[in-house]
Amino acid sequence: MNAKVRLGEFLQTRRSQLRPKDLGIPGYGERRRVPGLRREELASLAGVSVSYYTRLEQGQSLNASPQVLDAIAAALRLEETERLHLHNLARSSATGAGRGRRPAPERVTEATGQLLEALGHVPAIVTGRRSDVLAWNRLGHALFAGHLDPGAPDRPAERPNMARLVFLDAHTRDLYADWPAKARAVVGNLRLVAGRHPDDTALHTLVGELSAKSSDFASMWADHRVTACAVATYEMRHPLIGALTVTQQTLSQGQGQGQGQGQGQEQNIVIATTEADSPARTTLALLDQVTPQHDPTRPGVRAGSG
Known part of the structure; x- marks a missing residue:
């Protein structure tokens, strides 16, 4: 799908989701053929001509100023x-x-590896631009994907992908008591990344795969919602330790940060924290106790691994 179509679909979808009465637009008892605002109503609210807005939705106007947007x-x-x-x-x-170019394998920078190691008693994972798991610490693996090989992130061709896990993996789906909320957050973040990187062929391939294999994903993707996954609270149902409520925080390392390895990449560190003196803190401590220490003969978090 080209950029003009993506822009038009985003505008059309968001326009259809607005209710005229919520914006003070009188309906005069008329029956509308389509939900949401009409183009002329949206154009009037934005202070632009109907013909200009129509051309923008149809991909025929390519010079919209920041002020108009x-x-x-x-x-x-x-x-x-x-x-x-x-x-x-x-x-x-x-x-x-x-x-579109074939993307180079994403790498964990030395600084990120050191940070992940320092978070030894907090579940943490490092994800790349397309939500591939680039690395995780012991508790991050145990909490989010204990059913998978802990060494999988070290092998680029076998790296788990959090979006695939949320939509296609039964274990991950069962982890979240409110799975739809987690799923919408994943889709909204992918939408945001796709807008920033329209030429990322690997990302488009991932979206196509998820759309074909999951009707839930296809429906949520068509909604055109975008979400910056920064902080969210989830009730998790872990098969080993039971229920616990965690706050998932995403620390973003933007494109172009750092020097040398990893420069020009986007990586996120996702950590799961719990409230002090809460049952969830005790439950998470139990997971720390029952999770085996990493085998020293296995590769761990390595700077620039992959």
Whole structure:
């Protein structure tokens, strides 16, 4: 799908999700053929002509200014993350996506490896741009994917992918009491990444695979929601230690940070924390006790592994 189509679909979907009465637009008792706002209503709210907005939705206008995009974002009641996503889509539509190239294997930087090692008693994993697991510490593996080979992230061709696990892996699906909330967060984050990297062929392949194999994913992807996964609280149901409530925090290391290895990559460190003196803190400590220490003969977290 090209950038113009992605921009048009995003605008159309978000426009259809707005209710005129919520925006003070009188309905006069008329019956609408389609849900949401009409193009002329959205254009009026944004202060642009109907013909201009129509061309933008149809991919025929490639020079939308930042001010116009901000006005449209305000009319659509977009949150900040969604507004930035709109700008990314418009920029890609205007410039055209570059030729897709085979991505190089992502690597864990030395600094990230040191941080992961320092978080020895906190479940933590490192994910790449497309949610591939690049590394995890002992508790991160035990909490999120204890049924998988702990050495899998060391082998690029076998790395687990958190999006695949959430939608296609029964163990991971059962981990979350409110699985739909976790699933929507995963999809929203992938949408955000796709807007920033329209020429990422590996990401498009992943989206195509998940759309074909999971009707849940296909439905959520069509909703065009974007989400920056920063902090979220989930009730987990772990097969070894039972129920616990954790706060999952994502520490993002943006593109271009650092020097040398890993430069120009996007990596996230996802950690799971619990409230002090809570039952969940005790339960997590139990997981720490029952999880075997890493075999020293196995490869661990290595700087630049992969």
